[in-house]
Every structure is written in structure tokens, then in C-alpha cells.
Amino acid sequence: YHKRHTTDTSTQTSSGRNLAHTRPAPTRRKVRKAVEALLAFARSKAKGDALLLNENESVHLLVTVWKIPRVAQVIKIPLPHGIRAETAEVCLFTKDEPDLSAEQTESLYRKLLTQNGITSVSQVISYKTLKKEYKPFEAKRRLLNRFDLFLSDDRIRRLLPSHLGKHFYEKKKAPLSVNLKAKNLAKELQKHIQGTILPVTNKGCCYTTRIGHTGMKADEILDNIIAAAEVIAKKLPKNWKNVKVLHLKTLKSVSLPIFTARISNLDELDKEPNTKRKQEKEKKKKPKKAAKKVNSIQSTVTTKNKGAAATQELVVKEEVVQEPEEHADDEEIPQLVPMQITSLAELKVIVSLLLNISIKTKYFKPCK
Numbered sequence: 001y002h003k004r005h006t007t008d009t010s011t012q013t014s015s016g017r018n019l020a021h022t023r024p025a026p027t028r029r030k031v032r033k034a035v036e037a038l039l040a041f042a043r044s045k046a047k048g049d050a051l052l053l054n055e056n057e058s059v060h061l062l063v064t065v066w067k068i069p070r071v072a073q074v075i076k077i078p079l080p081h082g083i084r085a086e087t088a089e090v091c092l093f094t095k096d097e098p099d100l101s102a103e104q105t106e107s108l109y110r111k112l113l114t115q116n117g118i119t120s121v122s123q124v125i126s127y128k129t130l131k132k133e134y135k136p137f138e139a140k141r142r143l144l145n146r147f148d149l150f151l152s153d154d155r156i157r158r159l160l161p162s163h164l165g166k167h168f169y170e171k172k173k174a175p176l177s178v179n180l181k182a183k184n185l186a187k188e189l190q191k192h193i194q195g196t197i198l199p200v201t202n203k204g205c206c207y208t209t210r211i212g213h214t215g216m217k218a219d220e221i222l223d224n225i226i227a228a229a230e231v232i233a234k235k236l237p238k239n240w241k242n243v244k245v246l247h248l249k250t251l252k253s254v255s256l257p258i259f260t261a262r263i264s265n266l267d268e269l270d271k272e273p274n275t276k277r278k279q280e281k282e283k284k285k286k287p288k289k290a291a292k293k294v295n296s297i298q299s300t301v302t303t304k305n306k307g308a309a310a311t312q313e314l315v316v317k318e319e320v321v322q323e324p325e326e327h328a329d330d331e332e333i334p335q336l337v338p339m340q341i342t343s344l345a346e347l348k349v350i351v352s353l354l355l356n357i358s359i360k361t362k363y364f365k366p367c368k
Contacts, residue, residue: 026246026259031225034248034256035059035218041253042214056085056215061228062247062255063198063207066266069237075198076176077231081220082194083212084148089122090193091143093130093152093160093175102128109180116185120193122147127156130163140165150175151192172199198232205244214250225258241265 042057092113097105105126113121125134134140144167152160152175160175168174176197182188198209211228212221225248233240242265247255 026225026229028222028226031248031258032218032222034258035221035225037256038248038250038253039214039218042250045252056213057250057252058083058210059212059214059216059221060208060249061211061225062245062249063209063232063236063243064245064247065205065207065236065242066244066261066269067238067242068205069200069202071237072199072201072203073237074174075200075231075235076192076195077198077209077228078191078195079211079224080227081212081216081224083196083210083216083224084194085215086120088120088148088193089146090120090149090151091147092121092124092178093150093156094124094126094180095153095155096127102126102132112180112185118186118189121151121189127159130160134163137165141167144168144171144173147173149173149193151178151189152176153180154178196228198228200236211248229259238269241269 038059046057092109094105094109096102097108100108106124106129109124113119113124134143150168150173154177157175157177161169164175176192178188178192196209196211198207200207209228211224229246232243236242243259244261244265245257246259247257249255
């Protein structure tokens, strides 16, 4: 028993090392176990009516990261096995063609799709039709609930958000931009229809993508997960080092972990220097320091006055005079420096001088 236990732990640590350093994806054996467990749980919880109607439950991949990215992005993930049924409703928004009406534009693009052998697009809606017929809120809501996926011509991608509204983006049904002028149009559309997306936001550390459904085979879901992990490792901000945990789940099941990163990945991310930030900070700090030095040199100008010839032995330190600076932020309050008297003889000399001055000023009257 001791030998078996030690061999199991050694294989686990070696696979963990390979996973963290060499392989940018979770192990297939562990993923297969999680997929089979989810499919078995979905079959046990499915009711009789659901089995007769062939209603499938979606399988989601949850990605948890160490560091939240600064900029939001959408990662497009092509999958080897399609996750949408053949009966899925797909809508395509197209650009308005010059000198053609909305109906003529829609018929033109329907012919283009049939010529390329594309039958998965259910309806084509031109930009003019979208602005006119789907302006009310109820019309937009019906359009949202009617279709499973929305595609848009990449030439009008930036014009759609103001006409569709926020509900398309809250339901994660934002139109995916496609190139309708591509040489292989069927491959371009099929890549988006049968693929998936991972919305990466800058407001949280957990992201979800649909990776399959319970009607698929376990091997097909497994291939999709491995393919998605490879794309995430390349396109995620800070790449695979930023991945903390990967989970699999359905809508009604618990989350099953299929990959957990080592804490050393977080240490590596913390050690990565932000060179651009440091360079900008240094550029901003250097001129400020130089200006402070010049101001300090100019402000520390002290004046020393010597006594009269009769009282050469007496040395009096006068006030330190500071000239006001034009661009100084904080003004310093000048301090009075007391007279330094070293002996009693100097004190007597000072007193006698002050008495003589007071007597002369009292009895001396200047002539007119």
C-alpha cells in the first residue's frame, strides 16, 4: 500500500509540473472524467418529457484569472465540433447597398449565401430595415428572443450598438462581425456559427464560455475544451500564466475543477516589471527634482553684516532674508536669529553704546 501511495503522489507531482511549465492545457484524463460525470448527472436529472423532446443542456467552461485585465475584450474561439444544433436560428445584419432598396439588398445577400452553399442563416436584415422596423423596444425584444445567434457585416459593426440597445449585450447575444467579402465565405461564417466566444471584462476575474451541450459525445466535448484552452493560452491577457482555475459546469450542476494553477504563477506575475510605467514615472520625476534643487539653492541666500569699526570685536548675526519666489508652491516663514553674545564685556559695550545713542537722540535737535 505504501509503494502504491508513493507512486501515485509522484505521478501527480510530475504531471502538475508538466501542466504548469510545459503543457498549456489541462490533462485529457482529468477533463474526460469531469465531462463523463457531467453527462451522467444531466441524464439522471433529466425528466421524461425533456428526453422525448431531445432538449439538451449547455456545458460551460469557467475561466478564473489571477490578475484582472485593464481592457475588456472578446476572444473568438473556433471549435472542432459544432455546439449549435442544425435547427438553431441565425440572423445576419448587412450593409445597405447603394442604389438599392432594403428588400433588394436582402435578396442580394440571400443569393450570395445560397451560391456559397450556406443554409444555416435563417434571416437577412439590412441596416435600413433594422432602423425602421425594429426601432420600438418591443420589436427589439422580440428580435432578441427569436434568434440564437446574430452576425453582422464588419462594415456596420460600430453602427449597431446604438440601434440594438443594451439588452443584446446583457444577454451576451452581441452580433459577431464577419467578413462578407472573404474568398471562402462558407468557412468564414461556419467558423463563427459553430465556434464560441469568451467575453473578458475588466470588472471581474471569472469568465464563462459555452463549450458544448449534453447531446454531444464525451470525446467531442473533450476536443472542444482542449482547443479552447489552447486559444485562451495565446489570447488571454498575460497568457497562460494568468489562468488560475478552470471549471466545467452545466446550468443545474456544480462546478467541477479540471485545472488548478500553482501559486508560483502568481509570484511570476507580480515579479514582472512594468517597464512602460517606470519609464513614464522617471520622466515625470526628473525635471521636478532638478527644479526643487535650483529653488533650494536660490532660497538659501544668507547675508552677513559686520559691525562698525569701533566695535570690531562684536559680531552680530542678522536675520536671514529670503527673496520670494515667483513659482514656489509653499512659502517658508522667515525665522529671527537671536544675537549671540559670548562674554560679559561684550554685553557692557553694547549697553554703553545703546545709552550713548539714546542720550544723543534725546538732547540733539537738528537745525532747520
